[in-house]
Amino acid sequence: MPQAQVPMNTGRDLQKEMLQNWYGQLSQANEKGEKVAYLFISGNIMELLKVFDFHVVFPEVNALQCGIKRTAGDMILKAEDLGYSSDVCGYVKNDIGLVANDMTGPFGKMAKPDLLVCTYSGCNTYIKWFEALAAHFNCPLYMFDVPFSRGPETHAADIRYMLSELKELIALCEKITGKKYDEDKLKDILRRSREAEDLWVDILHSAKRTPSPFDAFFEAVFFMAPIYVLRGSQDCVDYYRAAKAEIDARVVSGTCPIPEEKFRVVMEGPPPWPHFRTFWELFKTWGVVCVGSSYSKVGGIWDFGFRHDPERPLESLAEYSLECYTNYNLGRRVEMLNRYMKEYNADALVIHSVKSCRAFSMGQADMREVFIHDLQVPTLFIESDLADPRYFSKAQLKNRIDAFFESLEHHRIVAGQTA
Amino acid sequence: MKTQPDMKFEERIAWCKEQLEDPTLPTLREFKGRNGTRAPIVGNFPVWAPQEIAHAAGALPVTIAGGGSSVEIDHADSRVQSFVCSISRSTLELGLRGYLDPIDAMVFTSICDVARNLGGVFKRNFPKIQTFYLHCPQNVASPAAVDYFATELRRFRRAMEDFIGDGITDAAIARSVGVFNEHRSALADLYTLRREHPEKISATESYLLLRASQLMPREEHTAILRSTFAELEARPTRRRDKIRVLIEGSFCEQPPWELIESMEDAGCYIVDDDFLLGPRWYDTPVKLGEDPIRSMAEAYVRYSVTSSIRHYGDRPRADHFAHKLKANQVDGVIFCAAKFCEPALYDYVLLKDIADQAGIPHLSFEFEEKMGVFETLRTQVETFVESILLFAD
Ligand code: SF4
Ligand code: SF4
Numbered sequence: 161m162p163q164a165q166v167p168m169n170t171g172r173d174l175q176k177e178m179l180q181n182w183y184g185q186l187s188q189a190n191e192k193g194e195k196v197a198y199l200f201i202s203g204n205i206m207e208l209l210k211v212f213d214f215h216v217v218f219p220e221v222n223a224l225q226c227g228i229k230r231t232a233g234d235m236i237l238k239a240e241d242l243g244y245s246s247d248v249c250g251y252v253k254n255d256i257g258l259v260a261n262d263m264t265g266p267f268g269k270m271a272k273p274d275l276l277v278c279t280y281s282g283c284n285t286y287i288k289w290f291e292a293l294a295a296h297f298n299c300p301l302y303m304f305d306v307p308f309s310r311g312p313e314t315h316a317a318d319i320r321y322m323l324s325e326l327k328e329l330i331a332l333c334e335k336i337t338g339k340k341y342d343e344d345k346l347k348d349i350l351r352r353s354r355e356a357e358d359l360w361v362d363i364l365h366s367a368k369r370t371p372s373p374f375d376a377f378f379e380a381v382f383f384m385a386p387i388y389v390l391r392g393s394q395d396c397v398d399y400y401r402a403a404k405a406e407i408d409a410r411v412v413s414g415t416c417p418i419p420e421e422k423f424r425v426v427m428e429g430p431p432p433w434p435h436f437r438t439f440w441e442l443f444k445t446w447g448v449v450c451v452g453s454s455y456s457k458v459g460g461i462w463d464f465g466f467r468h469d470p471e472r473p474l475e476s477l478a479e480y481s482l483e484c485y486t487n488y489n490l491g492r493r494v495e496m497l498n499r500y501m502k503e504y505n506a507d508a509l510v511i512h513s514v515k516s517c518r519a520f521s522m523g524q525a526d527m528r529e530v531f532i533h534d535l536q537v538p539t540l541f542i543e544s545d546l547a548d549p550r551y552f553s554k555a556q557l558k559n560r561i562d563a564f565f566e567s568l569e570h571h572r573i574v575a576g577q578t579a
Numbered sequence: 580m581k582t583q584p585d586m587k588f589e590e591r592i593a594w595c596k597e598q599l600e601d602p603t604l605p606t607l608r609e610f611k612g613r614n615g616t617r618a619p620i621v622g623n624f625p626v627w628a629p630q631e632i633a634h635a636a637g638a639l640p641v642t643i644a645g646g647g648s649s650v651e652i653d654h655a656d657s658r659v660q661s662f663v664c665s666i667s668r669s670t671l672e673l674g675l676r677g678y679l680d681p682i683d684a685m686v687f688t689s690i691c692d693v694a695r696n697l698g699g700v701f702k703r704n705f706p707k708i709q710t711f712y713l714h715c716p717q718n719v720a721s722p723a724a725v726d727y728f729a730t731e732l733r734r735f736r737r738a739m740e741d742f743i744g745d746g747i748t749d750a751a752i753a754r755s756v757g758v759f760n761e762h763r764s765a766l767a768d769l770y771t772l773r774r775e776h777p778e779k780i781s782a783t784e785s786y787l788l789l790r791a792s793q794l795m796p797r798e799e800h801t802a803i804l805r806s807t808f809a810e811l812e813a814r815p816t817r818r819r820d821k822i823r824v825l826i827e828g829s830f831c832e833q834p835p836w837e838l839i840e841s842m843e844d845a846g847c848y849i850v851d852d853d854f855l856l857g858p859r860w861y862d863t864p865v866k867l868g869e870d871p872i873r874s875m876a877e878a879y880v881r882y883s884v885t886s887s888i889r890h891y892g893d894r895p896r897a898d899h900f901a902h903k904l905k906a907n908q909v910d911g912v913i914f915c916a917a918k919f920c921e922p923a924l925y926d927y928v929l930l931k932d933i934a935d936q937a938g939i940p941h942l943s944f945e946f947e948e949k950m951g952v953f954e955t956l957r958t959q960v961e962t963f964v965e966s967i968l969l970f971a972d
Contacts, residue, residue, distance in 0.1 A: 284689075304718070490702075519696075522695075522697065525657060
């Protein structure tokens with residue numbers, strides 16, 4: 161069977177390789193005189209910047225890399241030396257530490273920005289973060305303001321505002337790069353975005369199977385990298401084709417990330433990057449597979465139908481920025497998680513609350529109340545951090561995780577459905 | 580019972596303190612008792628809200644700035660994590676204890692991630708309180724920002740109309756803007772007095788007066804301020820050997836008043852501050868054009884004071900801060916941020932450099948609503964003051 165020949169780690173290994181290449185190109189951009197734009201992941205409008213051939217840098221991805229390569233702790237301390245409080249977001253401190261570290265991280269040298277585009281569909285911290293970089297690099301900052309999403313309806317006034325912003329940004333890009341805006345080029349890019357999005361959604365939906373061939377959190381956080389940082393490129397489409405082939409092959413061969421699936425959970429919140437493996441192990445031991453997660457939707461939510469639309473290029477960029485998880489109010493977040501619970505046939509919800517990110521965590525304790533009391537969903541609430549290694553206590557987490565799944569198992573036995 | 584306007588200055592300050600220390604919000608209960616359902620009470624979380632629109636609807640707009648030191652957090656801890664600022668927890672606690680019952684609606688705006696999500700928590704936990712969320716524009720450089728915000732404000736106006744079951748005319752909004760302009764101008768006079776004659780009124784007194792304004796009809800408060808000024812004229816005072824300082828970072832969660840007093844006792848004239856910034860959001864009157872909603876949007880986007888809770892485009896906050904240092908002729912800056920308040924903590928890094936560039940010494944500490952001991956802090960400020968006085972000699 162052709163599928164059986166697909167290597168079983170394509171999704172992870174290939175994206176690693178792609179990111180390495182990408183970082184390699186970035187490190188030379190300044191010297192080659194190629195323009196560099198910094199963007200945030202949430203609701204990012206990279207397709208538009210690609211029209212002007214900007215290299216795009218995502219400081220959050222740099223922070224994530226430092227986290228996973230275990231250099232975040234040092235970077236964070238560097239930023240704290242400069243006056244940043246121990247209580248502010250570790251991602252920012254990681255990036256500021258990187259700047260103070262002569263722009264050098266585990267991925268090599270980072271390019272300096274010619275333009276900062278702050279997509280404010282994430283958090284307020286984004287604003288402070290890029291204000292600091294704008295001051296440091298003496299670099300133009302475009303504030304792409306995205307109204308907060310308070311319900312499923314889209315307000316015409318919000319879109320009007322954002323369209324005007326996109327046009328202003330186009331003019332700014334023309335000025336910085338000396339290149340003219342080319343709508344046909346944007347359409348082409350968006351067509352490729354869309355193609356990749358279709359494939360990515362197929363992968364996400366595969367977790368509806370029992371057992372699930374894909375971990376929609378622990379694997380998704382890697383599989384999602386290309387859709388957030390390389391969207392619109394042919395490489396990105398090819399990547400998702402290969403990744404989807406891998407998932408298809410897993411289905412055929414019956415290979416699953418968790419060999420003996422015992423519990424299906426939905427995960428809310430980001431992973432603790434500096435302790436990613438340890439964290440995963442704590443769940444693996446219990447045969448837990450994540451069938452849905454919110455973190456893999458921080459940049460954009462496609463699995464409910466949204467796609468970039470080449471026929472409505474700017475409008476669809478605006479809509480995309482509105483509809484990412486970090487731009488949802490608590491009510492919408494609860495709705496989405498609950499939908500995952502049902503559609504993916506999950507047994508429990510796990511809320512991983514991280515200190516760094518109040519955008520995510522403020523309100524999560526209340527969310528737990530909703531799930532436990534109103535929706536009667538078994539819910540595990542645990543705390544650590546996504547960037548700062550100091551806030552990870554393995555013993556504490558293990559206690560909570562073990563106790564939770566033990567009791568879940570017990571309930572199952574009592575209910576007569578032996579696991 | 581004496582009413583506010585009959586009180587003498589000291590009595591009035593004592594009254595303000597009483598209000599502040601009673602988390603059951605007696606002025607609101609009294610207002611409700613007097614007006615019943617005729618006039619709703621529309622609360623807002625700091626920093627700012629378009630209170631003029633609520634006022635035009637015949638509502639009493641009030642600011643609920645936390646529970647201070649007087650409310651034990653028994654219920655809110657289970658809903659808000661320990662690494663979040665105290666105001667979010669204590670405000671929720673007020674609601675969970677039923678102290679916010681007189682309030683009919685609550686407004687939250689996009690000041691920070693915590694406030695944004697607190698709005699969501701309110702919506703779920705207090706179905707009897709109508710919760711509104713306003714997204715205030717961050718892209719002030721965009722020509723479309725005013726249009727956008729006018730639409731957002733109209734949305735709020737419609738919500739208020741539905742709420743009171745009646746229309747709100749432009750003329751009513753214009754009148755309310757006038758009422759708030761007068762109040763802001765009275766508050767500006769209060770701050771001018773402090774800047775020019777810091778010996779006439781202490782920052783603690785001024786803060787207590789300011790704070791009380793947020794829980795009573797604005798018209799009444801303007802009258803109180805005006806009669807206060809007349810009284811203060813005659814207050815015998817003597818300028819002391821204190822340094823002039825500026826407080827920065829307390830725009831949302833409010834420090835305990837005892838903390839302000841400790842800083843003063845330690846040898847500071849606090850000549851300017853950003854305590855409770857919402858009521859002082861404009862230092863010039865809101866200019867009314869044909870469409871008062873548009874005028875309000877215009878004011879917000881183009882000429883509000885600066886603070887850590889929004890982005891100011893190409894008018895960097897740093898320049899404004901530098902200007903503030905100069906205009907107030909300060910000898911020192913005290914960065915006084917609520918613990919876990921990210922907007923203030925980020926800006927500290929930027930603003931301390933501005934103070935350094937201006938050669939102005941600074942001190943920084945974080946407070947919490949429930950901190951009870953101010954001795955260490957007082958000693959710290961004393962040392963700070965001494966070092967400045969020494970340097971000046
Ligand atoms: S607060 Fe959260 S969303 Fe914002 S930069 Fe930090 S980690 Fe990212
Ligand atoms: S004190 Fe700071 S962090 Fe807390 S709600 Fe206010 S602005 Fe937000």
